[in-house]
Structures are given as structure tokens and as C-alpha cells.
Amino acid sequence: DVKNHGRNGFSFFHAEMEERSLERILLENELKKAIEREQFRIDYQPKLHLSTGQLIGMEALVRWDHPELGRIAPNKFIPIAEDTGLILPLGEWVLRHGCEQNKKWQDQGYPPLKLSVNLSARQFFQAGLVDRVKQILEETGLDSRWLELEVTESIFADIDLAAAIIEEINKLGVHTSIDDFGTGYSSFSYIKHLPVDTLKIDASFIRDIHHNKESQAIVKAILTIAETLHLNVIAEGVENEEQLAVLNEEGCSQGQGFLFSKPLSGPTFEQYLKGLPVAGAISP
Ligand code: C2E
Ligand code: MG
Ligand code: MG
Ligand code: MG
Numbered sequence: 001d002v003k004n005h006g007r008n009g010f011s012f013f014h015a016e017m018e019e020r021s022l023e024r025i026l027l028e029n030e031l032k033k034a035i036e037r038e039q040f041r042i043d044y045q046p047k048l049h050l051s052t053g054q055l056i057g058m059e060a061l062v063r064w065d066h067p068e069l070g071r072i073a074p075n076k077f078i079p080i081a082e083d084t085g086l087i088l089p090l091g092e093w094v095l096r097h098g099c100e101q102n103k104k105w106q107d108q109g110y111p112p113l114k115l116s117v118n119l120s121a122r123q124f125f126q127a128g129l130v131d132r133v134k135q136i137l138e139e140t141g142l143d144s145r146w147l148e149l150e151v152t153e154s155i156f157a158d159i160d161l162a163a164a165i166i167e168e169i170n171k172l173g174v175h176t177s178i179d180d181f182g183t184g185y186s187s188f189s190y191i192k193h194l195p196v197d198t199l200k201i202d203a204s205f206i207r208d209i210h211h212n213k214e215s216q217a218i219v220k221a222i223l224t225i226a227e228t229l230h231l232n233v234i235a236e237g238v239e240n241e242e243q244l245a246v247l248n249e250e251g252c253s254q255g256q257g258f259l260f261s262k263p264l265s266g267p268t269f270e271q272y273l274k275g276l277p278v279a280g281a282i283s284p
Contacts (some may be wrong), residue, residue, distance in 0.1 A: 027080055031064060035089050035265065040064055042098055043263035046272070046284065047116070047234060050248055057114035057148070059256065060098040061263045062090070082120050091123040092132065099140040099147060101266055105147070107129045110273045114148050118179065121154040130168040131185065137172070144173035150200065153184030159193050166195050177234070182218055187259040192229060201227050206257070210242035214251075215284025221248055 034040065044058040064072045079247055081087040095117050102115040123129065142273035149169060156163040166176055181187060182205055191199070201222050205215045219235075226233045235247050238257030245254060261281030264272055273277045 001082070024080065027072070027077060028084055028086075030069070030083070031077055031080060031085075031086055031090075034064060035086055035093070038093065039066070040090070040093060041265065042094060043265055044101075044115075044269040045256060045263035046261045046269075046281070047114075047183045047254060048260050048284075050235075050244065050253055050255045053284075055111075055113065057116060058269065059116040059150070059263075060094055060118070062094050062118075074235055077121065082122050085122070087120050087122055088126060091119060092136075094118075095133070095264070096136050096140065099136055099142040102142050103142040105269065105270070105273065106142075108272075112146055114146050114175065115142075116148040116150050116177065118150045121152065123146075124149075124151050124155055124165065125158070130172065132258055133169070133174060134172055137174075145175070147193070148177055148198070150176035150179040153181065153187055153190070156184060156186070156190045163194055170195055177232075180236075183220055188221070188225060196231065197246075198232040198234060201233060201235045201252070206235050206237045206243055206247075207239075207253065209246050216246065218230065219247075219249055219252070223252060 027205065041063045043061045043063050045061060046055055047057045047059065048054065049056055062074055062078075062096075064074075064077055066072055071232065078087070098115050098117050102113065106112050119129075126132075133147075133149070137235050139145065151162075155270075170174055175198065176196040177200050178187075178191065178194070178196055179200045180202040181191075181199040183202045201219055205218050205222075209215045209219055223233055225231075233252055234254035234256060235252050236256050238244055238247065238255045238259045240259055243257075244255070244259060258280075259282075261272070261278075264278065264281060268278055272281055272284060275283055275284060
């Protein structure tokens, strides 16, 4: 009984609840406005071949710099966007602008790279997603082979529908990957049903891979499964040389993380493509 917690307990309890919902309402409203006003940017994080250091692609990561509240992290606003359905227009904006930018870089003569765009489950399952993707590729002129869609294990919730959608995406020539792989329930038993191209090993296993036998065993298992199913594997969240050494030893071919580069703004990513020195990134 809340009242028995005394006056302070009672008011603290309510103050906290109220604060949470007010912040939430505030962010919802601000998010709505920001989508109308297109107040987002995209950062691009390089993906590399671990043995050669070759640049193979980049992940689009949405950024929201609110005029008064400052930078708001995706882990804070993406869940709100998902709950409210605002992820549909926001996700489409990221997809369109990412494709547009990638095409622009290709037209400028930089070596073509695969752009990965995150899709939340709600976007993935929305009616007409594949037509939407097709239309954006046509409008931006980007060839489908230079686009990859990253989805999380949350799509395993409806495995048959998910497999059918991925089949359609494959027909377009667009690549797919499972993000944060290994964190979900029964990842290993579901994956064989989905015709995806790549598994992204979740950063939580990479974080302590050089200290922790269990994490190392999980990474090994993911690499074995990937080999059996003929899937690519990429390690995310590679931060130091010790982690890299273990990944090389285990035969993980691709990586992404602060060791190579943090996510870069569009103009900075272009400097990086030119081979110019960039803060927070080692030269490609
Ligand atoms: P994610 O797709 O798993 O992206 C990886 C996150 O790890 C990014 O965080 C990235 O900045 C961060 N990261 C990269 N390398 C390292 C590293 O070496 N160490 C550490 N500690 N972190 C690293 P970010 O940009 O804050 O995004 C967080 C999540 O928000 C993403 O996780 C993704 O689930 C979601 N997200 C971001 N952009 C979009 C988007 O456009 N659409 C959707 N639906 N989700 C997005
Ligand atoms: Mg991702
Ligand atoms: Mg991830
Ligand atoms: Mg994630």
C-alpha cells in the first residue's frame, strides 16, 4: 500500500512517475515536430575487412540534435518513435537520405560502398515496405546491391512472415543482416529459417571477448553457424587491439567499432573517403 510508505515515499513515488511521463510526452511532441521539420542528420560508421583493413561499407545512424535539449541518443528516441509509429516517417527519411548520399558519393567517383540502414520491426512488417524500398532506390538512382537493411531478432516473432519479406527484399537485390545477433531468445534455432546474408555479432559479446571464455565460445558458435549456413559475419563494437586479435584468430572476417572509426558526419566521412586524416578514425 503506497500510503504506508509515508508522506515522502508517497510523493517521491508520484513525482517520479509524473516526471517520467512528462518527459515522455515532451519527447513525443518534439519528435513529431522534428520529423516535420526534418531536424535529423545521419552519421556513417565505416565497416572494414579485418584481415586487410579494406573499407567495405558504412552503417547509417540517425542523429537528433534538438535546438534546446541538445543531442538526444537514438536509444532514447527510437523506442518512442517505435511506440508512436513515428518510426515510419523517420525511418523512411533515413532510408531516402542515406541512399541519396551513397549515390552522390558514387557519382563523385569514390569506390562504391554498401550502405546499411537499420529498420525497426514495425518498419519491417509495415505493409508495402518492399515497394517503398524499391521506389526509394528508383528515385535516388542507387543500385540495390549497394543497400543493406539491418533488422534485429525482434522479427523472429513472426518467422514465416519475416522469411517471406526477406525473400522479397532478396529479389530486389538488396542485402539483409541480423543486427545484435545472439542476444535474442532462440537466435540459433530461428536463423536457419531466414534467407539473410549477414549476422552482426552483438557488441556485448565483443566487449569482453578477450577476457571471457563464455563470450568467446558464443562468438565461435556464431562463426560456425554462419559458415554452415554460408552467411557473412561482422563483429560490432570492436574497441581495442586485444579484441581484434581474438576475432582474427577465430576467423571473423569483418568488423566495425571505435578501434577503426566512430560514426562520422557526412562531410567528415567524405574526408575519410579521400584518405584525409579524420579525428576518431584511422585512415582507410
Ligand atoms: P545498432 O544498429 O546496433 O548500432 C550500433 C551502435 O553502437 C551505434 O549507436 C554506434 O554508434 C555504437 N557503436 C559503434 N561502434 C562502437 C564501439 O566500438 N563501442 C561502443 N560502445 N559503441 C559503438 P547509436 O548510434 O547510438 O545507435 C543506437 C541504436 O539505435 C542502434 O544500434 C540502432 O538499434 C538504433 N538506430 C540508430 N539509427 C537508427 C535508424 O536510423 N533507424 C532505426 N530503426 N534504428 C536506429
Ligand atoms: Mg545496426
Ligand atoms: Mg547492433
Ligand atoms: Mg541495436
